[in-house]
Amino acid sequence: MFDVAVIGGGSTGTSIAYHLARRGYRTALVERRGIGAGMTALSTGVVRSFYSVPEVARMAAYSHSYFLRFAEEHGVDVFTRCGLIVVGRGPDADAIRANVEMLRGMGIGVRLLAPDEARALVPGLEVGEGEAAALEEGAGYADTTATARAFHESFLAHGGTHIADEAVALRRGEGGVEAALCRRGEVKARTYVVATNVWANRLLSQIGAELPIRVVREDIMVVDRGAWLVGTHPVVADLANNFYMRPEGDARSLVGSLDPGPRHVEDPDAFNPTASHWLESAPAYAEAIARRIPPLAHAGAAGGWSGLYDVTPDWQPIVDWVDANVLACVGLSGHGFKLAPALGLLAAELVEGGPRTFGNPFALDRLRRGAHRASRYSAKVVG
């Protein structure tokens, strides 16, 4: 009998399992594929504190500082600092200005950028009339799978048990769930934590705890920047043209959307991330980049892939009890990688008896009451 069984070994589940094992809980981690091989592996891994919802910004800032000292705790450096420029127009420009003020008030290092400063950071980047740009200098990106693997290694080092299996069902008894029924046998624990991302409802619906999560496809395009922009560059998140772009080595960048639109996917198991879905988004991404950074109009597509987001009604995670002894940490809505350190801490505190460090901004009740924690921005994934 374990104290806790965590189901799902992505960035979320491994962080939770590590935080629990470190506190001395006898913890099992059930993962049916490889560690970090789910949506974590398909993530672009942008790490920023630039959020408009203060409670989420606080958790993001905590996570950012965790990534900065990741090697001290886990023996491997996973974070690359490159900075982040957020740019938008109209109501998004107003939101950027207000957000900079809010984040500065919280002690988070952001500032507004004049157009020529933005151009100095990304040659050719245009910030037009009626637009606003902001810089978060400390932001960057992390190696997502290496992060999950490092959490997992540390989890094992603290005595955690890895169970390579699939939880196909949860069996309920009088006082809650009695066992996770895996293909090779039962895993029994006092508490279960479900961190299965887009596969959450498959498991939770069996105990009548289906959550308001829809599954949405996001396409990533790899861009060969060409001679114009060689070396690294800050992540550019362009609300006006619906794209973001982060460096991948000195010559390439990864490009995705800030609003993937209504691309619902019914069955995550039938989804092939390496199919050519991304080609559907490629023309729109290329036009968007050329509008913001005209010299990159001749950049070339070098490939791509797609991933899935587990999207809640307000595009914020759900971290809450869904049965007497079942904690869900799901619905990360396309921005949950960077929050992994904070989510691990929050989930461990909830198992321990109650949230202390951040409170719990992701309680399910907010959605039932219609008290959404939605972003100020038109693109809700920005948060």
Ligand SMILES: Cc1cc2nc3c(=O)[nH]c(=O)nc-3n(C[C@H](O)[C@H](O)[C@H](O)COP(=O)(O)OP(=O)(O)OC[C@H]3O[C@@H](n4cnc5c(N)ncnc54)[C@H](O)[C@@H]3O)c2cc1C
């Ligand atoms: C294309 C893309 C780009 C993204 N970019 C960013 C970004 O820049 N910054 C950011 O912060 N976030 C980003 N995200 C979001 C972020 O990557 C995810 O929110 C996060 O990695 C999800 O981690 P997870 O552990 O919850 O899920 P996953 O990594 O999907 O892990 C869930 C695991 O559960 C396992 N599992 C499922 N069902 C079972 C079962 N029944 N039994 C056992 N195991 C099971 C799966 O095999 C899987 O390994 C992006 C996501 C995508 C798809």
